[in-house]
Amino acid sequence: xxxxxxxxxxxxxxxxxxxxxxxxxxxxxxxxxxxxxxxxxxxxxxxxxxxxxxxxxxxxxxxxxxxxxxxxxxxxxxxxxxxxxxxxxxxxxxxxxxxxxxxxxxxxxxxxxxxxxxxxxxxxxxxxxxxxxxxxxxxxxxxxxxxx
Amino acid sequence: xxxxxxxxxxxxxxxxxxxxxxxxxxxxxxxxxxxxxxxxxxxxxxxxxxxxxxxxxxxxxxxxxxxxxxxxxxxxxxxxxxxxxxxxxxxxxxxxxxxxxxxxxxxxxxxxxxxxxxxxxxxxxxxxxxxxxxxxxxxxxxxxxxxxxxxxxxxxxxxxxxxxxxxxxxxxxxxxxxxxxxxxxxxxxxxxxxxxxxxxxxxxxxx
Amino acid sequence: xxxxxxxxxxxxxxxxxxxxxxxxxxxxxxxxxxxxxxxxxxxxxxxxxxxxxxxxxxxxxxxxxxxxxxxxxxxxxxxxxxxxxxxxxxxxxxxxxxxxxxxxxxxxxxxxxxxxxxxxxxxxxxxxxxxxxxxxxxxxxxxxxxxxxxxxxxxxxxxxxxxxxxxxxxxxxxxxxxxxxxxxxxxxxxxxxxxxxxxxxxxxxxxxxxxxxxxxxxxxxxxxxxxxxxxxxxxxxxxxxxxxxxxxxxxxxxxxxxxxxxxxxxxxxxxxxxxxxxxxxxxxxxxxxxxxxxxxxxxxxxxxxxxxxxxxxxxxxxxxxxxxxxxxxxxxxxxxxxxxxxxxxxxxxxxxxxxxxxxxxxxxxxxxxxxxxxxxxxxxxxx
Numbered sequence: 001x002x003x004x005x006x007x008x009x010x011x012x013x014x015x016x017x018x019x020x021x022x023x024x025x026x027x028x029x030x031x032x033x034x035x036x037x038x039x040x041x042x043x044x045x046x047x048x049x050x051x052x053x054x055x056x057x058x059x060x061x062x063x064x065x066x067x068x069x070x071x072x073x074x075x076x077x078x079x080x081x082x083x084x085x086x087x088x089x090x091x092x093x094x095x096x097x098x099x100x101x102x103x104x105x106x107x108x109x110x111x112x113x114x115x116x117x118x119x120x121x122x123x124x125x126x127x128x129x130x131x132x133x134x135x136x137x138x139x140x141x142x143x144x145x146x147x148x
Numbered sequence: 149x150x151x152x153x154x155x156x157x158x159x160x161x162x163x164x165x166x167x168x169x170x171x172x173x174x175x176x177x178x179x180x181x182x183x184x185x186x187x188x189x190x191x192x193x194x195x196x197x198x199x200x201x202x203x204x205x206x207x208x209x210x211x212x213x214x215x216x217x218x219x220x221x222x223x224x225x226x227x228x229x230x231x232x233x234x235x236x237x238x239x240x241x242x243x244x245x246x247x248x249x250x251x252x253x254x255x256x257x258x259x260x261x262x263x264x265x266x267x268x269x270x271x272x273x274x275x276x277x278x279x280x281x282x283x284x285x286x287x288x289x290x291x292x293x294x295x296x297x298x299x300x301x302x303x304x305x306x307x308x309x310x311x312x313x314x315x316x317x318x319x320x321x322x323x324x325x326x327x328x329x330x331x332x333x334x335x336x337x338x339x340x341x342x343x344x345x346x347x348x349x350x351x352x353x354x355x
Numbered sequence: 356x357x358x359x360x361x362x363x364x365x366x367x368x369x370x371x372x373x374x375x376x377x378x379x380x381x382x383x384x385x386x387x388x389x390x391x392x393x394x395x396x397x398x399x400x401x402x403x404x405x406x407x408x409x410x411x412x413x414x415x416x417x418x419x420x421x422x423x424x425x426x427x428x429x430x431x432x433x434x435x436x437x438x439x440x441x442x443x444x445x446x447x448x449x450x451x452x453x454x455x456x457x458x459x460x461x462x463x464x465x466x467x468x469x470x471x472x473x474x475x476x477x478x479x480x481x482x483x484x485x486x487x488x489x490x491x492x493x494x495x496x497x498x499x500x501x502x503x504x505x506x507x508x509x510x511x512x513x514x515x516x517x518x519x520x521x522x523x524x525x526x527x528x529x530x531x532x533x534x535x536x537x538x539x540x541x542x543x544x545x546x547x548x549x550x551x552x553x554x555x556x557x558x559x560x561x562x563x564x565x566x567x568x569x570x571x572x573x574x575x576x577x578x579x580x581x582x583x584x585x586x587x588x589x590x591x592x593x594x595x596x597x598x599x600x601x602x603x604x605x606x607x608x609x610x611x612x613x614x615x616x617x618x619x620x621x622x623x624x625x626x627x628x629x630x631x632x633x634x635x636x637x638x639x640x641x642x643x644x645x646x647x648x649x650x651x652x653x654x655x656x657x658x659x660x661x662x663x664x665x666x667x668x669x670x671x672x673x674x675x676x677x678x679x680x681x682x683x684x685x686x687x688x689x690x691x692x693x694x695x696x697x698x699x700x701x702x703x704x705x706x707x708x709x710x711x712x713x714x715x716x717x718x719x720x721x722x723x724x725x726x727x728x729x730x731x732x733x734x735x736x737x738x
Contacts, residue, residue: 002698031499038483040498072481137458141461150560154560328551335552
């Protein structure tokens with residue numbers, strides 16, 4: 001029994017040695033395999049949610065994402081909807097948005113890029129306020145707070 | 149609901165460390181098997197549940213009467229959270245906890261069936277800082293249902309610590325679990341202190 | 356008949372030490388150069404050479420002198436400093452600031468660190484998603500590669516990751532060596548369970564708020580890496596907490612106690628790594644036959660992993676990070692590196708050699724990139 005334990009211990013130690021030796025050369029392929037696991041995707045609270053609609057205009061494209069209410073065990077009462085403007089953004093952005101695709105505009109947004117000012121005019125009572133409004137590497141992003 | 153559950157979970161260990169130590173020998177006494185202990189424990193927890201239900205109702209109505217002004221509704225609870233949170237951190241330091249839990253008095257009761265019920269009453273009405281915090285929370289909820297939900301989350305969090313009691317004889321290193329739980333109580337106090345400060349600053353700004 | 360106690364030394368001769376260093380020499384050369392050494396850029400070549408010599412000389416000295424901790428600590432501390440330099444330098448170059456903005460969070464450009472892992476577990480299990488604004492597979496410090504690195508290291512080394520892999524541990528390890536004698540000699544042993552309490556609280560709060568709460572509110576190493584722009588009372592409070600915890604737990608207390616107080620009293624990942632000490636093959640063993648109960652090992656242990664009761668019982672607690680300080684301090688060589696299954700007091704040299712190779716190799720390769728980067732930056736400044 002004592003001998004078995006010794007052999008098992010040493011074998012486990014050598015196996016660990018091999019794991020360390022192949023870890024770094026194989027890191028890219030191990031990472032790729034791990035990235036394919038079902039839980040290895042970013043939560044919509046961080047990605048902003050899937051793109052639900054696109055509004056293409058002359059100089060830029062507006063992505064209207066799906067509202068995000070994700071919680072831990074169930075959906076939360078409060079969430080947000082993210083808007084992304086890509087391309088050559090004009091100095092003043094003025095858009096009326098229907099985020100839930102019911103044919104009725106839910107809010108109007110005005111962004112003054114130069115003065116970094118964002119004004120929200122809620123139309124639907126579910127629209128609460130501006131959570132984030134910021135320039136990004138691709139253009140401009142805004143998150144509007146919503147309640148269910 | 150989140151913070152109520154965390155408060156219950158973290159303070160339940162301190163509760164177990166003092167009051168549970170009275171209940172445990174009672175549960176283990178005689179020829180009590182796991183089934184008997186589980187029944188007694190269920191009676192104990194049910195009693196706590198009923199008491200918390202009553203407390204949630206009383207706290208909410210009390211809050212409606214006192215905190216009608218929205219600014220007072222933020223500032224006063226903010227101050228209370230901070231005070232009770234400091235007490236909770238102080239309470240988590242073992243030498244500041246009274247080792248003589250009031251539940252000891254229950255040992256003098258002869259009727260076996262009454263003991264878990266009386267223990268439940270004494271335990272849930274043991275006015276510790278965690279209970280003060282949850283009472284404050286219950287008083288400031290918008291609706292009675294929200295107050296019930298807060299107390300329910302607190303009840304669930306604190307009760308989890310009592311669930312392994314029927315198997316406690318088999319669990320080694322109870323002291324380690326108690327130590328971790330007591331430290332977590334202190335951390336929960338800090339969380340509520342930050343919550344209290346946020347409420348207070350929000351109330352002052354809005355006022 | 357004389358009853359002489361033979362103390363098995365760990366020192367090797369010069370030739371033998373060179374022989375033991377040869378595999379490390381070859382493997383680190385392969386990794387640092389990628390198999391194709393490029394000496395076109397003088398500063399890069401020099402940086403690589405210095406890093407290469409540094410790691411191999413330290414490893415050689417471990418074998419030649421028979422001492423572990425002092426040479427491990429040199430590389431460990433340099434790793435921590437160089438990683439901070441690399442991160443800060445990158446940020447200042449790209450963003451002109453040590454802070455990250457809301458845009459960086461929205462675009463998921465935050466580098467991932469292993470301290471996030473405890474907070475990921477519950478949300479990953481229940482929501483099948485990662486609650487961190489980073490990159491899953493591409494770019495520097497992406498989530499997948501950091502998870503793989505940590506997972507393998509923790510299975511192989513257990514809590515040894517905290518002394519041979521963690522790129523933050525070098526900070527409090529370094530500060531704990533400044534004074535020759537501790538000013539504060541005793542701290543309540545209860546505090547060493549704090550990391551478990553912190554682990555439970557951050558796991559719960561992160562899951563329920565869907566936010567990595569330790570990173571957002573507590574991590575002391577934000578003070579030497581990157582943190583959120585101060586634009587509100589909340590972000591100012593957070594910055595205050597980071598700086599206070601860094602000052603207190605990473606600088607002041609380690610200096611006063613000569614212990615690694617951040618690792619001992621706060622780090623939730625240390626708590627998880629302590630649990631993985633149960634599965635790693637490498638351990639620290641106590642040969643009760645040789646031990647004279649001087650308790651020098653208890654005095655020098657930086658992580659409160661040893662107590663008088665532990666020594667008398669002949670076992671080391673799960674807080675042990677296998678740093679080697681106790682092994683170096685023991686005059687009787689009673690406390691030594693071991694392998695699970697091998698009885699204490701036997702095959703000491705074999706166990707030590709195998710453990711050192713595995714752990715030092717991991718640290719050398721893991722740290723190489725940031726050390727070379729830092730040296731390159733410093734050389735460019737000088738020349």
